[in-house]
Amino acid sequence: SANSMWGGRFAAGPDAIMEAINASIGYDQRLAPQDIAGSRAHAAMLAATGIITDNDADAIREGLLTVLSEIETGSFPFSTALEDIHMNVEARLKELIGEPAGRLHTARSRNDQVAVDFRLWVRDQCDQADEALAALQKALLGQAEAGADWVMPGFTHLQTAQPVTWGHHMMAYVEMFARDRSRFADARARMNTSPLGAAALAGTTFPIDRAMTAEALGFDRPMANSLDAVADRDFALEFLASASICAMHLSRLAEELVIWSSAQFRFVKMSDKWSTGSSIMPQKRNPDAAELIRAKIGRIFGANVALMTVMKGLPLTYSKDMQEDKEQTFDAADNLMLAVAAMSGMVADMTANKDNLKTAAASGFSTATDLADWLVRELGLPFREAHHVTGALVALAEDKGCDLPDLTLEDMQAEHAGIRADVFDVLGVDNSVASRTSFGGTAPDQVRAQIAHWAKLLDL
Numbered sequence: 363s364a365n366s367m368w369g370g371r372f373a374a375g376p377d378a379i380m381e382a383i384n385a386s387i388g389y390d391q392r393l394a395p396q397d398i399a400g401s402r403a404h405a406a407m408l409a410a411t412g413i414i415t416d417n418d419a420d421a422i423r424e425g426l427l428t429v430l431s432e433i434e435t436g437s438f439p440f441s442t443a444l445e446d447i448h449m450n451v452e453a454r455l456k457e458l459i460g461e462p463a464g465r466l467h468t469a470r471s472r473n474d475q476v477a478v479d480f481r482l483w484v485r486d487q488c489d490q491a492d493e494a495l496a497a498l499q500k501a502l503l504g505q506a507e508a509g510a511d512w513v514m515p516g517f518t519h520l521q522t523a524q525p526v527t528w529g530h531h532m533m534a535y536v537e538m539f540a541r542d543r544s545r546f547a548d549a550r551a552r553m554n555t556s557p558l559g560a561a562a563l564a565g566t567t568f569p570i571d572r573a574m575t576a577e578a579l580g581f582d583r584p585m586a587n588s589l590d591a592v593a594d595r596d597f598a599l600e601f602l603a604s605a606s607i608c609a610m611h612l613s614r615l616a617e618e619l620v621i622w623s624s625a626q627f628r629f630v631k632m633s634d635k636w637s638t639g640s641s642i643m644p645q646k647r648n649p650d651a652a653e654l655i656r657a658k659i660g661r662i663f664g665a666n667v668a669l670m671t672v673m674k675g676l677p678l679t680y681s682k683d684m685q686e687d688k689e690q691t692f693d694a695a696d697n698l699m700l701a702v703a704a705m706s707g708m709v710a711d712m713t714a715n716k717d718n719l720k721t722a723a724a725s726g727f728s729t730a731t732d733l734a735d736w737l738v739r740e741l742g743l744p745f746r747e748a749h750h751v752t753g754a755l756v757a758l759a760e761d762k763g764c765d766l767p768d769l770t771l772e773d774m775q776a777e778h779a780g781i782r783a784d785v786f787d788v789l790g791v792d793n794s795v796a797s798r799t800s801f802g803g804t805a806p807d808q809v810r811a812q813i814a815h816w817a818k819l820l821d822l
């Protein structure tokens with residue numbers, strides 16, 4: 363039979379496969395709360411502007427509340443034949459309240475309806491991401507406070523570079539997640555304008571009040587161009603781009619946790635709650651959660667690429683291609699929230715091994731730069747020459763199978779006669795980190811200043 367929403371000019375109903383490719387109700391039903399909020403705002407505005415009667419608006423409002431509670435309690439009869447959430451809700455409303463239901467769609471189209479629903483949903487995800495990332499920052503801050511002056515190797519190329527502190531390393535991620543939060547906040551601010559009232563694409567002949575519906579739904583203002591309002595999916599793309607960058611940061615931390623919890627590093631021990639065993643190798647404590655977080659970037663960035671590709675080259679205004687915006691975005695958002703929550707739990711519950719960190723920091727000639735700096739500062743050598751002398755001493759230590767602090771003063775003086783015994787002060791890792799007092803540097807005092815700054819911002 364022909365469709366009840368547009369059956370006027372149709373003699374036959376759709377092919378079963380047509381129905382299957384066309385339907386989005388399987389996933390867009392999660393937009394029900396937003397759809398009903400949008401419809402309530404629209405109906406109230408239609409009554410306020412005299413386009414429908416107050417009686418009809420009241421009936422619509424009551425009916426929509428019933429629909430919402432049916433959806434919440436799981437008794438709502440979703441139908442694939444009704445294609446999407448918008449038509450499912452409207453058809454049920456008609457069953458519940460009869461004729462007034464047919465007036466709700468005055469001065470509206472599914473094009474502005476879906477644009478407003480999806481925008482409200484993505485806006486809410488920006489808020490949830492912000493909250494989840496703040497919790498992750500708090501977990502990192504807790505680690506940083508515990509080990510503000512614990513020395514560990516800092517790496518470049520995953521080769522020992524210079525000693526740093528555990529607190530400094532944790533605070534680096536606090537900064538990254540702060541930028542992620544501000545990206546979500548920026549995206550939220552930019553998306554917070556209302557497409558409702560654009561109708562199909564050109565606006566409407568009815569005397570609607572778009573500012574009223576915008577305000578009712580918490581938007582800053584109505585979107586200025588009706589064509590843009592129904593054609594725009596930038597808001598979802600900005601969310602996905604922000605989510606991709608955030609997932610990239612998560613993957614870097616996850617990778618470090620995988621490496622650090624290995625038997626070769628033993629920098630951290632994951633708690634039992636965040637580890638898995640092996641069915642054959644009894645000694646195993648696998649960092650599965652970290653590995654899965656590391657992998658989540660795949661589907662999240664995939665969603666970003668997928669929606670960019672869907673939107674690329676689409677002529678204005680709405681095309682059904684745009685129905686493919688939601689599943690990807692839902693999946694990316696769900697997995698981002700899961701990854702951030704898992705990371706927060708893992709970080710909060712893990713234990714850094716202070717002794718292993720320090721032993722590792724003191725190997726690999728990590729204080730070679732301190733030695734070169736000493737030669738510059740104390741003996742007035744040009745840095746390039748100091749670098750050369752230090753390189754020769756590293757080679758000597760390597761030959762002898764020891765580290766720089768284990769060389770004798772005579773060994774040192776053979777490379778440069780002016781070297782004095784107080785050079786050994788700068789070869790210890792604690793002195794090395796303590797001396798990097800430049801702003802943002804790894805000296806414990808600087809790290810504690812970073813921690814204090816963030817503790818205040820995070821209300822701790």
Ligand code: ARG
Binds near residue numbers: 390447472473686
């Ligand atoms: N389910 C559709 C979507 O998600 C709603 C908009 C349909 N509009 C239309 N003109 N067919 O995009």
